[in-house]
Amino acid sequence: MDLQHLRPSREQDAPIYLQLYRRYREAIAAGKLRPGDRVASVRSLASELSLARGTVEMAYQMLVSEGYFVARGAAGTVVSPRLESLVEHNHARKSVAAAHASPHPQNISDVALPFQLGLPALDAFPRKTWARLAGRNLRMLEPETMTSADPAGYEALRRAIATYLGISRGIACTHEQVFITVGYRGALELVRRTLLQAGDLGWYEDPGYIFARQFLERAGMRLEPVPVDEEGLNVSIGQQRAAHARFAVVTPTHQSPMGVALSLPRRLELLDWAARSQAWIIEDDYDSEFRYHGRPLPALKSLDRDGRVLYTGTFSKVLFPGLRLAYLVVPTSQVGKFSDMANHLPGPGSILPQAMVAGFMEQGHFARHLRKMRILYAARRGYLVDALTQMMRESLHIQPQAGGIHVLANLNTNTRQSDKILAAAAQANCLAVQALSHWRLRKSTQGGLLMGFANFATADGATASVSRLKAVLAKL
Amino acid sequence: MDLQHLRPSREQDAPIYLQLYRRYREAIAAGKLRPGDRVASVRSLASELSLARGTVEMAYQMLVSEGYFVARGAAGTVVSPRLESLVEHNHARKSVAAAHASPHPQNISDVALPFQLGLPALDAFPRKTWARLAGRNLRMLEPETMTSADPAGYEALRRAIATYLGISRGIACTHEQVFITVGYRGALELVRRTLLQAGDLGWYEDPGYIFARQFLERAGMRLEPVPVDEEGLNVSIGQQRAAHARFAVVTPTHQSPMGVALSLPRRLELLDWAARSQAWIIEDDYDSEFRYHGRPLPALKSLDRDGRVLYTGTFSKVLFPGLRLAYLVVPTSQVGKFSDMANHLPGPGSILPQAMVAGFMEQGHFARHLRKMRILYAARRGYLVDALTQMMRESLHIQPQAGGIHVLANLNTNTRQSDKILAAAAQANCLAVQALSHWRLRKSTQGGLLMGFANFATADGATASVSRLKAVLAKL
Numbered sequence: 001m002d003l004q005h006l007r008p009s010r011e012q013d014a015p016i017y018l019q020l021y022r023r024y025r026e027a028i029a030a031g032k033l034r035p036g037d038r039v040a041s042v043r044s045l046a047s048e049l050s051l052a053r054g055t056v057e058m059a060y061q062m063l064v065s066e067g068y069f070v071a072r073g074a075a076g077t078v079v080s081p082r083l084e085s086l087v088e089h090n091h092a093r094k095s096v097a098a099a100h101a102s103p104h105p106q107n108i109s110d111v112a113l114p115f116q117l118g119l120p121a122l123d124a125f126p127r128k129t130w131a132r133l134a135g136r137n138l139r140m141l142e143p144e145t146m147t148s149a150d151p152a153g154y155e156a157l158r159r160a161i162a163t164y165l166g167i168s169r170g171i172a173c174t175h176e177q178v179f180i181t182v183g184y185r186g187a188l189e190l191v192r193r194t195l196l197q198a199g200d201l202g203w204y205e206d207p208g209y210i211f212a213r214q215f216l217e218r219a220g221m222r223l224e225p226v227p228v229d230e231e232g233l234n235v236s237i238g239q240q241r242a243a244h245a246r247f248a249v250v251t252p253t254h255q256s257p258m259g260v261a262l263s264l265p266r267r268l269e270l271l272d273w274a275a276r277s278q279a280w281i282i283e284d285d286y287d288s289e290f291r292y293h294g295r296p297l298p299a300l301k302s303l304d305r306d307g308r309v310l311y312t313g314t315f316s317k318v319l320f321p322g323l324r325l326a327y328l329v330v331p332t333s334q335v336g337k338f339s340d341m342a343n344h345l346p347g348p349g350s351i352l353p354q355a356m357v358a359g360f361m362e363q364g365h366f367a368r369h370l371r372k373m374r375i376l377y378a379a380r381r382g383y384l385v386d387a388l389t390q391m392m393r394e395s396l397h398i399q400p401q402a403g404g405i406h407v408l409a410n411l412n413t414n415t416r417q418s419d420k421i422l423a424a425a426a427q428a429n430c431l432a433v434q435a436l437s438h439w440r441l442r443k444s445t446q447g448g449l450l451m452g453f454a455n456f457a458t459a460d461g462a463t464a465s466v467s468r469l470k471a472v473l474a475k476l
Numbered sequence: 477m478d479l480q481h482l483r484p485s486r487e488q489d490a491p492i493y494l495q496l497y498r499r500y501r502e503a504i505a506a507g508k509l510r511p512g513d514r515v516a517s518v519r520s521l522a523s524e525l526s527l528a529r530g531t532v533e534m535a536y537q538m539l540v541s542e543g544y545f546v547a548r549g550a551a552g553t554v555v556s557p558r559l560e561s562l563v564e565h566n567h568a569r570k571s572v573a574a575a576h577a578s579p580h581p582q583n584i585s586d587v588a589l590p591f592q593l594g595l596p597a598l599d600a601f602p603r604k605t606w607a608r609l610a611g612r613n614l615r616m617l618e619p620e621t622m623t624s625a626d627p628a629g630y631e632a633l634r635r636a637i638a639t640y641l642g643i644s645r646g647i648a649c650t651h652e653q654v655f656i657t658v659g660y661r662g663a664l665e666l667v668r669r670t671l672l673q674a675g676d677l678g679w680y681e682d683p684g685y686i687f688a689r690q691f692l693e694r695a696g697m698r699l700e701p702v703p704v705d706e707e708g709l710n711v712s713i714g715q716q717r718a719a720h721a722r723f724a725v726v727t728p729t730h731q732s733p734m735g736v737a738l739s740l741p742r743r744l745e746l747l748d749w750a751a752r753s754q755a756w757i758i759e760d761d762y763d764s765e766f767r768y769h770g771r772p773l774p775a776l777k778s779l780d781r782d783g784r785v786l787y788t789g790t791f792s793k794v795l796f797p798g799l800r801l802a803y804l805v806v807p808t809s810q811v812g813k814f815s816d817m818a819n820h821l822p823g824p825g826s827i828l829p830q831a832m833v834a835g836f837m838e839q840g841h842f843a844r845h846l847r848k849m850r851i852l853y854a855a856r857r858g859y860l861v862d863a864l865t866q867m868m869r870e871s872l873h874i875q876p877q878a879g880g881i882h883v884l885a886n887l888n889t890n891t892r893q894s895d896k897i898l899a900a901a902a903q904a905n906c907l908a909v910q911a912l913s914h915w916r917l918r919k920s921t922q923g924g925l926l927m928g929f930a931n932f933a934t935a936d937g938a939t940a941s942v943s944r945l946k947a948v949l950a951k952l
Binding site: 017018058061112119122125127130131134135138145146147149163166167181182183185186189198214215218219320321322323324325344345346347348349350351352353362363364 | 534662665674691798
């Protein structure tokens with residue numbers, strides 16, 4: 001390759017080293033430089049192009065650190081041979097280039113696999129509104145949002161959440177009770193550090209949300225599995241097995257993953273147990289916003305007269321998971337303790353995304369987005385359910401669920417393989433189906449498959465994915 | 477007040493409840509409604525304006541939750557009497573309104589007090605470039621950045637940091653060794669959870685950074701104060717007092733708050749101790765980017781042959797603290813352990829700010845900003861030092877420091893009061909001077925004042941603040 005092709009332009013805005021770095025990347029992408037090719041030494045390129053050696057070194061260092069170049073000591077520097085297969089298959093852009101340096105937006109199919117759980121509809125997010133809001137926030141970039149963040153979260157967002165919870169979830173709270181956290185884990189961590197101690201025993205729904213279970217166990221909590229039936233968590237069994245537990249983690253609105261609601265008698269029984277034994281209830285209200293028939297259930301927290309419920313919600317399902325924003329509402333009596341602990345933890349992260357969500361809520365976009373998504377998800381759920389009913393009625397039995405963004409289909413008794421084997425086969429074929437057994441703490445004979453539907457944009461899309469799933473399972 | 481003034485417009489884009497809420501706020505700001513005034517009941521306003529009661533209720537709920545209204549049960553709802561003094565003093569905008577609902581950007585003086593520590597120059601941040609970058613990021617909003625974030629951080633940012641550290645701090649590392657965290661505390665938390673146990677003993681610089689000390693103590697660490705002299709941390713004393721400590725937290729480039737650099741013999745002694753006793757060194761390189769004379773010192777990490785140094789840096793001083801983004805570089809041998817633990821912690825927060833900083837670095841804006849800030853801070857440091865020398869030579873003796881964004885002035889022996897008393901008096905007068913003694917673990921007779929200079933935009937500004945300080949201290 002002629003080194004003159006690499007010559008940077010003094011006219012351009014970008015610094016010389018960056019231009020050099022880009023020229024090299026372009027040369028590789030265009031096939032002018034092939035994997036394994038030796039590139040000019042720093043010294044000779046600097047001399048050829050009359051550049052400072054430091055400038056060339058910087059460009060090379062970037063190319064090495066990003067995997068384009070490999071330094072081979074005395075043997076010189078070469079274009080990484082590992083790029084071979086990628087360049088061959090013309091996938092160089094996606095796999096090699098840093099994602100946001102890519103000139104084209106990626107396809108959703110590159111990111112979300114069919115049936116993927118816990119992911120909202122990525123195609124239906126109001127990008128323009130979001131970008132407009134953000135633009136305003138950023139142009140302002142007020143000194144207030146540049147200085148240190150409140151460890152309890154950005155106040156305007158805490159206020160917006162308190163208002164929203166009052167209206168939508170029947171929770172009467174002030175913004176002082178609301179703490180913004182990095183995801184649901186951040187909320188669990190704040191609860192754990194403020195109220196729990198290593199070795200404390202807690203009730204955990206069985207089956208129940210895997211990641212929170214692992215998070216709590218890793219942090220030294222002991223978890224007692226408490227079975228879930230058609231009325232939700234079986235509180236009597238919890239009391240039999242571990243009456244003196246210090247806490248219980250529950251998903252009362254829409255049990256994760258079974259989808260049932262905790263019945264009113266059970267709710268009262270649970271609250272009564274917590275009040276008597278001074279235990280804490282952690283209410284995970286992760287996707288209550290989506291409900292397609294029947295009246296929306298108020299949160300368990302709305303019945304909490306004794307201040308035992310720690311309520312958590314998240315923006316991962318209603319906006320998008322990459323936000324990593326969740327929130328915790330604590331009883332009034334605990335605000336002081338939680339504020340104090342929040343001052344000694346890393347906190348909720350940058351103000352910017354918090355300010356954006358606050359604006360989104362205050363200006364009514366949030367409520368509008370939720371309304372739209374409820375209609376959209378009802379339709380998309382229909383696509384999946386129809387496809388499953390038409391094609392896989394023999395092997396699967398769909399559980400009725402009033403809400404959420406996934407479907408649970410139990411295996412019919414004639415199915416020979418376990419749900420784990422079925423899910424593993426599906427996953428090996430890039431279908432992100434999950435096995436119900438995988439979410440259980442104790443063994444059970446009842447297997448099932450969990451399937452997300454939020455990204456099935458059309459009935460045809462759902463049909464195509466279900467027929468792929470059917471074909472994969474038929475081979476077993 | 478005529479209720480018709482509140483009538484929302486059907487033409488407007490904003491939802492009715494939001495228009496109503498805004499009308500009320502405007503009416504209060506304009507003095508049409510005064511603190512203590514009773515407002516129309518939900519029922520009568522809804523009927524007067526032919527609106528749904530739910531709509532009016534929602535607006536009222538927002539006004540109550542934001543402190544504009546107070547609900548008094550049967551006595552009705554009134555404009556909060558607590559607004560009285562604020563409205564009187566015409567400060568209503570700043571103190572009452574949620575910050576980003578405010579129509580005017582705030583002044584820096586509203587946020588940063590004179591002498592405030594740890595705050596970069598808020599007026600010199602390249603807002604336009606930042607907003608442009610963000611705009612691009614947001615319009616794209618690629619599915620990849622919408623889905624779940626990598627708990628170790630956004631890859632492009634990890635790569636950009638690895639490149640930067642190689643060039644600027646002499647640290648050879650790959651992006652796999654870099655973990656993005658929510659602030660320095662997030663980095664400490666990741667280290668603590670991965671490598672340390674409750675009750676572990678560590679060396680801590682005396683005087684040393686208060687907030688990290690409190691953070692570690694709160695997390696159950698025991699800290700042994702190790703004195704700092706003109707060569708930095710006294711490693712021999714550390715070994716005498718606590719040879720078997722499990723870790724040491726140090727600020728080798730620019731000791732916080734004394735400003736001295738850890739000498740090369742001490743660096744080697746410290747690394748040797750860590751290697752022999754299998755202890756961990758946490759290097760806090762919080763403001764190494766700013767150095768105004770002499771050669772920049774490479775990081776301690778650059779000498780780490782035995783993989784004992786955990787290196788941390790932050791964007792709080794070089795960009796702005798509200799970002800809450802820091803990073804940790806771990807030895808190659810520890811990458812697996814740290815990745816595993818990162819999977820079980822809340823993580824670094826939203827991808828958005830990470831992607832913005834990555835773009836800022838990759839496109840060379842970061843390096844350019846640092847170059848500009850070095851020149852700016854050298855000038856601003858000069859303003860403060862000149863003012864102190866001219867006006868307070870009698871009572872203060874300025875320590876020479878090669879870098880950083882604060883000045884340490886020791887009290888001369890003729891000063892009667894302790895530095896704590898002086899600082900308290902200054903703070904009572906809104907001058908954010910801090911007492912050196914406050915940063916100490918053990919008592920010392922040598923008092924001093926710590927003063928930030930980054931936001932003294934002019935010599936006159938520094939002179940005015942120093943003369944205010946002098947007047948306050950003269951009264952003691």
